[in-house]
Amino acid sequence: MRVLLASSFVPFVRGGGRFIVDWLERKLVDYGHEVEKFYLPFNEHAASLLDNLLSYRLMDLSNHADRLIAIRPPAHSLIHPNKVVWFIHHIRGYYDLADTEHASVPSSADGRALCAALKRHDTMGLREARAVFTNSEVVRERLMKFNGIGSEVLYPPLLAPDRFRCEDANDEIVSVCRVEGHKRQDLLVRAMEFVRTPVKLRICGASSNLAYEKQLKKLVEDKGLQDKVQLDLGWISEDIKIEHVSRCLASAYVPLDEDSYGYPTLEAAAALKPTLTTYDAGGTLEFIRHGENGLVTAPIPRAIAEGFDRLFGERQKTAAMGRAACETIGRLNITWDHVIDRLLA
């Protein structure tokens, strides 16, 4: 099948939103399909939001492939008679975060009207699709709540889970993801002030938020945690990431109301390591069951510290939870066979 794979991107920002596209492309090719992948720039700033949406609507791809798979919004605005959407998140500053500090618009009549316009546009574009999939139950529920669109959850797999291995655990909890405010690495650092065991924390990841980077560094210094916390800020190679994850005690991933379980959770599970998360982490909770394949704590430093100590102090139990995490991948059918079968059905 000739497949167009379309998504949006923010220049110079890399993360899960690109992995899902790049990896799907490679897998579609592996499965024998002819694939043309392209990213379109998208500026979600209020002043240019609708202009950007129009630029997507001006692209009629009807005659260029058997199927269009649209991923990051507003790729679902593109026109194709056989459009399938793998919807990974709303532009949330106009939806559930519109009345919060993360809003993309002012709290005014004009701002609310723009939110309504985007919502209607999204609904229109999604209704054109022959099928709509989401990357998590959280996003599936939001699509139903905000757009009245039914969808099927299709969990995104890792490109090469086999590359992760389980080696003897060291004393480190690792956190490997973009270093951003909503990923809340600061919460992990603050927790280290309260741990009672020799457990250590390693934070790896690039950031587009220099202020947050500085804040993390200062936090480590102010709390005197240099011996307990290792900050590896910047983009790390896949090999180094695998090395850290494969040797760690456990993973920690504590985003605020994340759209999906997050690749860090899946990478840890592939290495037979459990993940500690918080009960307000959103999609992560679809994967992590407290005490079974990880820990779910309150989003406060002391509670997280207790979790870290437990992971360190109960090593056999921690290893067992890691094995259970790996089994969870199969239980949730997080496989490329399933993904490609559904997207091309």
Place this chain on the structure above:
Amino acid sequence: MKLLWLTPVHQGSAIARYSELVLPCLIEKGCEVVVAATETNFVPSRRRPFLDLEILSVADCLGDGFDQAFDAIVANFGDHYPNHALSLDVLRFSRLIGIFHDADMTNFSNGMRADGREALGTTGEWPDGREVTASIARLCAGSVAHSSFYRPVIARCDGPIDVIPLAWSLPSGVAEQRKLSLPGGGGGDKAFQVLTFGNINWNKCADRVIEAIGAGPELRDATEYKLVGSIEPEERSRLCGLADRLGVRLVVAGPVNEDELHRAVVEADVVSCLREPVLEGASASAIEAMLHGCAVLVSDAGFYAELPDECVAKVLEATDVVSIRVALEKLFVDPGERSNMGRRGREYAETVFSPDSYADALLRLIADVRVTSAYDPLIKRIASQLTDLGLSPDDSSIDFVLRALESMVPVARRASRGEKVISLTAPCARNAEPIAAHAT
């Protein structure tokens, strides 16, 4: 969602009563509503209850940033300037929805002129009644008519428009007094009761009804014709003189309170809602009579013509005496048909004129207006860019761009091919002036 609702609020206004019926439904559906009075002379002591909401003056609402304080403004326009004058003060608000209660606003226009206001059109000329309605609609971001016959008039509005049947219901406590049994008349001691109510002026055709009743002995002898509502002394004198000459029993009750009015409707065998000409967008009197289960006599024109034939008795549009007589005699001799017509009319009115349905439809329109208002700057830019390209209106490139835009939001295209001019009109009041692109 926060709404500013502009309406007359005094007890004598049917539009105030309509507003009072719709607002609770909007509030129940989650809206926060601020009410502002549009009368030139608002007397708080004469206001309707309006759920005990605070009623502001329009001026109180027009402070700095008021356009961002409300998600939409709903302004009611009827053909009586003293009741609606201040609705003019919010024209060109980007999310203004005009509710047009009358197709023809000649009286409103006369009031504007007498009050020293400027004409609304671009020419400075004072247009005729329907053109006034159209001119106001053009300045609104969305418009509502209450029946289809004047939809073309409000279609001058470039934003979303809709025809929503007027919201009306009987006051609580009155509904129980509706006709539950066959009407009387046509025999026995009780007279055949014909009723006209409201502001009794020449437009209500009372003189023709008197002539129709007086045209034949059987109907004349059996009938009592009652007029309820305010009436000028000269008109009273004229009608009474006519009835005396023709031997018609005429009762001129004058203004009455709501209870007495409803009693009069309950007692009536036929309610005459004849109008010549038909100017109103919908008739609260006719709907009220239908809700009471009365047989209703209407002119076959405008709003009345859109009522189902089996629910009312229609006379020819010209509303001539012979047609009225024929219709009245049919109803007189067939009490069963009167009863059945009343029942069908009541069922129809309860469904179609439901305030709750009205609120639902209005909220859909408001949602459309809010969305189109967000596209306002984009449409402006596209129009400007197409202008700069200098292409012919027939050029496929223009169509390509506009089709993409129209897949997102309705856009009014105005193309005059003969003159080689294209223009693109934004759907909101702020852009109501067409932006023309002259092809070279």
